[in-house]
Every structure is written in C-alpha cells, then in structure tokens.
Amino acid sequence: MTEPLLRVDGLRTHFLTRAGTVKAVDGVDLRLDRGEILGLVGESGSGKSVTGQSILGLVDPPGRVVGGRVLFQGEDLVGAGEKRLRAIRGRRIAMIFQDPMMTLNPVLSIGTQMVEAVRAHEKVSRAEAWERSRRALARVGIASPDERLASYPHQFSGGMRQRVAIAIALLHSPDLIIADEPTTALDVTIQAQILFEVQKLCRETGTALIWVTHDLAVVSALADRVAVMYAGRVVETGTVAEIIGNPRHPYTRGLLESVPSRNRRGVPLRSIPGMTPSVLDLPEGCAFRPRCDRSSGACTVMPELTGERENRAWRCWNPVAAEARGDAA
Amino acid sequence: MTAVPIIELDGLTKRFSRKLDVVERFARRLGAAIDDRAVQAVSGVDLSIAEGEVVGLVGESGCGKSTLGRMVAGILPPSAGTLRWRGRDLRELSPADRHHANLKIQMVFQDPMASLNPRLRVADIVGEAPVVHGLVPRRQAEEYVAATLRQVGLDPAYLRRYPHQFSGGQRQRIGIARALAVKPDVLVCDESVAALDVSIQAQIINLFMRLREELSLTYLFISHDLGVVEHISDRTAIMYLGRIVELAPTPELFDKPNHPYAKALLDEAPRVSVEKRRFAPIRGEIPSPLDPPSGCAFHPRCPHAMPRCSAERPALRAIAPRRWSACHLNETTGP
Ligand SMILES: Nc1ncnc2c1ncn2[C@@H]1O[C@H](COP(=O)(O)OP(=O)(O)OP(=O)(O)O)[C@@H](O)[C@H]1O
Ligand SMILES: Nc1ncnc2c1ncn2[C@@H]1O[C@H](COP(=O)(O)OP(=O)(O)OP(=O)(O)O)[C@@H](O)[C@H]1O
Ligand code: SF4
Ligand code: SF4
Ligand SMILES: [Mg+2]
Ligand SMILES: [Mg+2]
Numbered sequence: 001m002t003e004p005l006l007r008v009d010g011l012r013t014h015f016l017t018r019a020g021t022v023k024a025v026d027g028v029d030l031r032l033d034r035g036e037i038l039g040l041v042g043e044s045g046s047g048k049s050v051t052g053q054s055i056l057g058l059v060d061p062p063g064r065v066v067g068g069r070v071l072f073q074g075e076d077l078v079g080a081g082e083k084r085l086r087a088i089r090g091r092r093i094a095m096i097f098q099d100p101m102m103t104l105n106p107v108l109s110i111g112t113q114m115v116e117a118v119r120a121h122e123k124v125s126r127a128e129a130w131e132r133s134r135r136a137l138a139r140v141g142i143a144s145p146d147e148r149l150a151s152y153p154h155q156f157s158g159g160m161r162q163r164v165a166i167a168i169a170l171l172h173s174p175d176l177i178i179a180d181e182p183t184t185a186l187d188v189t190i191q192a193q194i195l196f197e198v199q200k201l202c203r204e205t206g207t208a209l210i211w212v213t214h215d216l217a218v219v220s221a222l223a224d225r226v227a228v229m230y231a232g233r234v235v236e237t238g239t240v241a242e243i244i245g246n247p248r249h250p251y252t253r254g255l256l257e258s259v260p261s262r263n264r265r266g267v268p269l270r271s272i273p274g275m276t277p278s279v280l281d282l283p284e285g286c287a288f289r290p291r292c293d294r295s296s297g298a299c300t301v302m303p304e305l306t307g308e309r310e311n312r313a314w315r316c317w318n319p320v321a322a323e324a325r326g327d328a329a
Numbered sequence: 330m331t332a333v334p335i336i337e338l339d340g341l342t343k344r345f346s347r348k349l350d351v352v353e354r355f356a357r358r359l360g361a362a363i364d365d366r367a368v369q370a371v372s373g374v375d376l377s378i379a380e381g382e383v384v385g386l387v388g389e390s391g392c393g394k395s396t397l398g399r400m401v402a403g404i405l406p407p408s409a410g411t412l413r414w415r416g417r418d419l420r421e422l423s424p425a426d427r428h429h430a431n432l433k434i435q436m437v438f439q440d441p442m443a444s445l446n447p448r449l450r451v452a453d454i455v456g457e458a459p460v461v462h463g464l465v466p467r468r469q470a471e472e473y474v475a476a477t478l479r480q481v482g483l484d485p486a487y488l489r490r491y492p493h494q495f496s497g498g499q500r501q502r503i504g505i506a507r508a509l510a511v512k513p514d515v516l517v518c519d520e521s522v523a524a525l526d527v528s529i530q531a532q533i534i535n536l537f538m539r540l541r542e543e544l545s546l547t548y549l550f551i552s553h554d555l556g557v558v559e560h561i562s563d564r565t566a567i568m569y570l571g572r573i574v575e576l577a578p579t580p581e582l583f584d585k586p587n588h589p590y591a592k593a594l595l596d597e598a599p600r601v602s603v604e605k606r607r608f609a610p611i612r613g614e615i616p617s618p619l620d621p622p623s624g625c626a627f628h629p630r631c632p633h634a635m636p637r638c639s640a641e642r643p644a645l646r647a648i649a650p651r652r653w654s655a656c657h658l659n660e661t662t663g664p
Contacts (some may be wrong), residue, residue, distance in 0.1 A: 043526040044497075141612075157615075187389035187553070187615060192597035196608035214526065217556070217599035221606045241603040258531035259601050260560035265580065268538060269560075271531030275496045 003074055005208050006032040006055070006176060011068035013047075013054045020280050024050040024063065026232035029305060032176070035206040037199075039219030039240070041255075042229030043276045048212045051229070052178045055210075056095055057085040072176070091121040094169035096179040100161040103168060104153045110137075110164055111149030117168050136167040140197050159190035166194065173205050180212045195222055216259060220244050225311065228252050231277050231287035234305065236314040248307070248319040251288050286316070294318040333416040334377035335515060335547050336401060336434075341410035343371040343396050368618050370396040372571040373410065375645065380514075383541065383548040385562030385579065387555060387594070389615055393571045394551045395519050401549055402517045403431040432462060435508035439520035441500035445492040451478070451503055452488040459510045474510070480543075481506045481536060498529035505536065515547045522557060534561060555598045559583050564651075567591045570618055570626040573645055576653040587654040590627045625657065633658055 008030040015022040025047045032038050040048050053059045055070050057077060070077040072093065077085065089095070097103060105113055114133035115126060124132075130149070137145040140163040153161055162182055169177055179198075183191040199222065202209055213219055219226055219240070226243040228236045228251065236249040247253040254272035256262060263269050274291040283289050285300040292299070298317040307313030345368045371393040378384050386394050399405035400412065403419075412419045414430040422430060438444040445454055455477055456470040465473045475485035481502040492500055501521065508516060518537070522530045538561065540546055552558050558565055559579055566576045567588065575588040586592045597608070612630060616622055622629050628638040637657055645655040 043528065159615075188555075188594060188597050189389065189615070191599075192608045193612075195599075199608065215599070216527065217601045220601045220603070221599040221608070224605070240605060244601060245603045255527055256601065258527045259556065260531070260534065260554075261556035262601055263560065265560055266538070268535045269531040271535060272528035273532075275498060276526055276529065 004031045005034050005036075005073060006030065007069075007071040008051075008055065009069045009071070011051065011054055011070065012066050013050050013059055013063055014066050015063045017062060022279055023232050023282075024279060025054060027305075028068070028229070028232075028234050030210075030227055030234065030237075031310065032208050032210065034175070034208055035202055036225065037202055037209045037211060037223045039223035039226045040210055040212045040229065041214060041216060041219050041226060043214060045276060045279065046229040047232040047279075048214075048229055049180050052095065052180050052210065052212055055178060056089055056093060057082070058089075058095070087121075090117065090174075091172045092174055093176045093178065094172070094174040096162075096166055096169050096177060096182045098181040098184055100158075100165035100182075101153065103165040104161060106153050109150055109152055110156075114149065114168060114171065118171055121172060132171060133167075136170050137164070139170060139201070140164075140167045141193055142167070159186050159193075162186060162190075163194060163197075166197070170201060170207075174207060176208045176210070178210045178212070181214070183218070184213070184215070191218075198222070216244075216255060217261075228255070231282055232279055233287070233315060235288070235316070237305075238307075238312045242312055246322065248314040248322070249288075249316050250292050250294050250318075250320060252314075253320050254291075294320070332379065334413075335380040335415055336549075337377040337411075337413040337416070338374050338401070339411040339413070341371060341374045341376075341397070341400060341412060342369070342408050343393070343400060343405065344369050344408045369571055369621070370618060371400070374573055376566060376573065376576070378515075378547060378549065381541075381545055381547055382564065383550055383562045385558035385565040386549060386551045386568060387553060387558050387565060388568030389553065389594075391615070391618060392568045393618070394553075394568060397568075398436065398517045398519045398549060398551050401515075402434050402436040404436065432511050433513050434515040434517060435511060435513040436517045436519060437501075437504055437508050437521045439523050441497065441504040441524075442492060444504060445500060445507075447492055450489050450491055454492070454503060455506045455510050458507070459512075462511060464511060474506075477506045477510050478502075480509065480540070482532075496529075498525055498532060501525060501533055502536070505533075505540075509540070509544070513546070515549070517549045517551070519551045520553070521550075523552065523554065530557075537561065555583075555595065556600075567594065570616065570621055572626070572655065573653075574627070574655045576645070578651055581652065587648055587652065587659070588656050589631050589633055589658070591654075593630075625655075 008028055011025055011028040013025040015024055028051050042048050054065050059065060065078055111133060115129040118124060118129035118132055133149060134145040137148055142148050142163060183194050198209065201207055211222060223240055225239050227234045230251050236243065236252045243252060247256055257270040258272060260269060272291050277287055285302050289295045289299045296318055303315050303317045305313045305315045374397060388394055400407050419427055419430060452471060452474050456474040459465045459473060460467050460470050474488060478485045483499060483502050522533050525533060534557065550558060550562055562579050564577065565579045565582050566573045569590050575582065575586065575591045583595065586595050616626065624639040624642050628634040643655045643657045645653050648654050648659050
C-alpha cells in the first residue's frame, strides 16, 4: 500500500473555556488517497468543522490541537510553523466554507481577488493570472467570465458567490480541498450544479476532497468513502456502499433509519431516542451509550476503532451484525 | 368529495413593495429613474385543503412558500384573492368569528429560538394564549400547560424553565405545544424540522404524525426537504416563483411528476443510496421575483421550452383526476 495523500492519526483538539475543557475533537482518524472523495458526516456539534480547521492549522484560541498527527504527503502539519502552513493553504490544500463571504472580500471586484489569489503563490504576470481566473470561473459554470470578473460579490446571487469561492479554491489545482457544508444554504438545483462540478474536478484532476456535511443523501451521492462522527470521534468508516448498505455502528444505523425517504410513507420513523450530547458533559465510555439500544456493561469503557481493515472500522463493543441489513432497500 | 374544504384559497396574491437598497437610492438621488419596486411574492394561488388532510408545499428559496403560509395563518393580509374558512370568506365574517377562525389556524416556525420569548418561562409561553382567549381559566392554566407539554413529549417538570435551557428539538416541541394550546384545527408548519439534526428531526416528524391522529389536525406542511414532504403529506404542491406549478397526490407526484420543473427538482434531490451518482444539473439561476420571466416563469431553464412558453403563461389545469399541472406541453402532447 502506498502512502496516502492525507493521514490523520488520533487527532485531538480541545477548547479551554471557563465552563470546562471542550473536547471538540477527541480521537479522529482519517485517510485519503489522491482523487478520493471522503464524506465527513455527523450531527451538529460532533466536531466536523473543528476537524477540518485542525487539518489546516486554522483553529483559533482558546482551541488547540492537543494530540495526534496530520500527515500530508508524509509531512506532519501539526508541528508546522505558520509560514509553512500559509504556503500550503490555498495552493496545496484549499478550504471552502459554508458562507462564501468567509472567502470573498466585499469591497474588491472578483477579478482583483482572484488575480491576487493566483499571484500570492506563483510569480506570474497579471495577464496570465487573469486568464487562469477566467478559466476557473468557466469551470464552475459561470458564463461570460470577463464580465463577471469585473463584478463585485454583492452583484451575485448566493449560489453564484459560492461557485466563485469554489473557483478560487480550484485556482491552483490543489491536491486536497476541504469543503465545510458549502451547499447547505443552497437550493437543490444549484446544489446539483456544484456537486456536478466538484465530481468532475476530482475525476479529471485527481484532487482529493473532504466534504463535511450532516446530509447523508448528499454524501451517498457524492462520496467514495464516509467517516461518521459522534461527539468528537470517528465512530465508523467505510465505503458508501458499506456505510449505507451495512452500517455496523448503532448510531450510523439509527441515522439511516431516521431518513424519511428510507421509510415507508406515513409510517412512524424509527428515530434515535434522546438528545445530541453536550461535549462538556459526556458519559463515561461510549458517548452514544445513553441513546443506544445495544449497550451492555462493556460500554462504560471507550471502545477502540476496530474492523476488517483500516478503511472499514467501527468503534463499538456490540456492533450490528454484518448480515443484518435492516430494511435498507 | 363533497365535504366543504376546511381552507380554500382562491387567487390568493401577495405583493410587497420592496425598499430600494443603498446603491439604488444613491442612483436615484443622482437622477436615475428608479421606483420602489413591487415583488409579487405569491401570484393567484388556488388551493383547497380538506379537513384532516396534510398538504405539503415545496419549492426553492424565495418562491413564496412562507408568504403563502403566513397568509393562510392570518398573520399577513393578502393583496388580492379570497381565503375561505369552512366555506366562508374570511372578510365577510364578523370580527368575533374571524378571531375564532384565526385561532383555529396556528403556525409552527422554523427557528424555535427566534419565535419564543427568551424572558418567559415555558409555563407562560404555552399558557398565555389559552388564558387570554378564555379557553382555560387562569387557575387551571398550569395543569393545562402540563397536559399540553405531555402531549408533545416534554416532561411537565420543565414548566419553570426558560427557552435557552432547552435543546433545539425540545424548543421545537415547546413551539408546537404553544400552537396546540389554543386547540387549533389547522397547523401551518413552516420549515418546522429544517433546523434539527436528522435523528431529532425524525422524532418531531413522528410527533406531527401522532398529533394528526390524536387531534384530527389538518396541516399545511412547508419544507424545502422533498424527503420530509414525501413522507408526511397526502398531497404535494410544488411552487415556482410565486405560483403552484404542480399539485397531486404525493405518491403519484413523486412517482411520475408531470411539470418539467417538478421533474428536475425530484431528479436533482440527492437520495440516500448505496450508489454514487453523476449529477446533470438544470442550467441557469433561479430568476428573481423582482423581474420574473415572461410567459412560463420556468422557460429560461426548461429543456422543453417552445416559442409559446415565453409568450403565454400556462394555467394550472387538471391533467388527470386530482392532478393539476401548469405546462403547455399538456396541451400539445395529449395524455
Ligand atoms: N471557539 C470555540 N470555543 C469553544 N467551543 C467551541 C469553539 N468552536 C467549536 N466549539 C465546540 O466544539 C464542538 C464541535 O464543533 P464543530 O463546529 O466542529 O461542530 P460541527 O460538527 O461542525 O457542527 P455543525 O454541524 O453544527 O457545524 C462543539 O461542541 C462546539 O460548541
Ligand atoms: N416582508 C417582505 N417585504 C418584501 N419582500 C418580501 C417580504 N417577505 C418576503 N418577500 C419576498 O417575497 C418572495 C417570497 O419570499 P418567501 O419568504 O415567501 O419565500 P420562501 O419560499 O419561504 O423562501 P425560503 O425557502 O427561502 O424560506 C422573496 O422574493 C422575498 O424576498
Ligand atoms: S459501544 Fe455499546 S453503547 Fe456504544 S454504540 Fe456500541 S453497543 Fe452502543
Ligand atoms: S410551459 Fe413551456 S417552459 Fe414552461 S414548463 Fe412547460 S414546456 Fe417548459
Ligand atoms: Mg460545522
Ligand atoms: Mg420560507
């Protein structure tokens, strides 16, 4: 097996707040090969965004990576200095946020911003940078790019702004893009346009992608593999077919059973009881224990991530049987 | 069906005059001829809802779902058209009857935190309206609130708590309890599960379905989530730019949509499946309601558009029993 593009080992990121230590990320393992799309799913507060920020060294105080490694092409980014990280960000690893205005400057024209983004990492002429920006806009399906480059962000609809932010992420054909719920606020038809462009990009240029979302439907349509997070940890990982077709962790199974379109119309959904836990107040052992219908005495001790292979694993003492497919149709 | 519909909308329309933005105001001061522009948020909607029915309303952002819902709930006056409550034009009711009709239609919002007064305890949030409207004597208010909380699956021990002390799902239950407390016949749910995590969303959907059985409620269920609407509604209406473009029994609509926009929307909505798929998106942007396309509003994006489509607006017509669609194709290619 060759060295993966990205390997995250035992990542832990904590926030030291007055109310206590928020263990936002407390044991995340991921691996990603070139051109691969990984869906990172989980409920609100499970640590998806903090995981993405930790990989890029973008965690703000009082947050801090307190453990683990982020190996990007063999280089550990956790110990890397700010200068090195800045060189990697934008050029080798790009981030797309839920709100495109996190990337865009409202007072500069799109063209100015894109040209600067190109020239921040590469010594090319303005004309060359402009030409690359044009091509990047065309790639995300924006018509008449010259005219668009002269426009300002407020002249664009939300969907177009997000596509511009994505075009900026594509400028340097990065090796890895981390996208944090970039289509959650968009309409279905606009979302489909963006998913289409993203899939095409990964297929054609070998860019790898981590797509952060709480939407299982998007993940199953877009991704090759899935990592499911719960309360700061990866609790299950596998291919889309494995996760959707044969979930082993009770939480993953519960999530799938909660999706309305996987249930017969009008019958009650088999929902997970209880509430999303607060990371400030987690039970001892497996964090899912208070909501789990398979819990046993063993579960007061935190289970390890174990399974068939590195890329097919779950964190559970009493996993759902391999052949039990529920009524996953 | 001969029974009188519980709600009947006839040509319901809402225009907003939109204030100019800073740039436009500035341009006007420099002499540009710009007027305050009118947005036609909802245009001539006809819809009747039978007692006990769940009608889902879907469509993309800005198509007028909330505006329509708020008119139905009586918290936004229509600009034109008629709203009939159990067969009677609301405008012709006596003030007392109209007040009664308005109480019978309650709204449940998307963001429970924004719609609950943060300084009131749950007991008052839920108990105030029924006391004010004389449904319950003040002495019995607490008991009544406790019973209502139990109905939505909340522990009555929470009576003295404030909204911020609850999780998102619990707050949505409080919002539902507040609506139920005045004993409504109809709930207008506007994106009522959109802000919730999948596992919590399922609990609230189940609650809505249980309440429907227990209290014989009628719902107008607004959501951009097709899966949710498919699960819960008997009939589904699809809106595009202020108009209903297709209306049909839910299983038929999801199985075989007629309108090209409905088809595109259903095709593009990602589904949970074991297979990766290739997206083939509809081209173009959703047009602005400030400047709607001529004729059929979908024509700039429609793969089947013909010359007639930009000239003439298709009416919502019956295409089969209980099925309605607004597309010229239904006339050129018979069924
Ligand atoms: N700056 C901060 N200070 C304290 N706690 C924080 C901070 N940022 C995040 N957290 C906490 O870390 C946990 C994980 O947050 P994160 O934003 O990664 O969740 P998420 O999975 O992305 O959720 P969502 O789906 O809501 O975006 C949460 O409990 C959050 O409250
Ligand atoms: N109070 C208002 N003043 C002016 N325009 C308004 C007002 N309320 C709504 N609009 C406009 O009316 C149109 C329809 O809005 P509405 O909120 O009903 O859409 P919606 O379908 O509920 O969208 P969403 O899915 O984003 O909630 C939009 O163009 C909106 O900008
Ligand atoms: S470890 Fe125990 S409590 Fe946790 S998910 Fe598995 S069975 Fe449930
Ligand atoms: S009327 Fe014409 S443009 Fe409109 S949906 Fe039908 S075919 Fe398409
Ligand atoms: Mg997040
Ligand atoms: Mg709305």
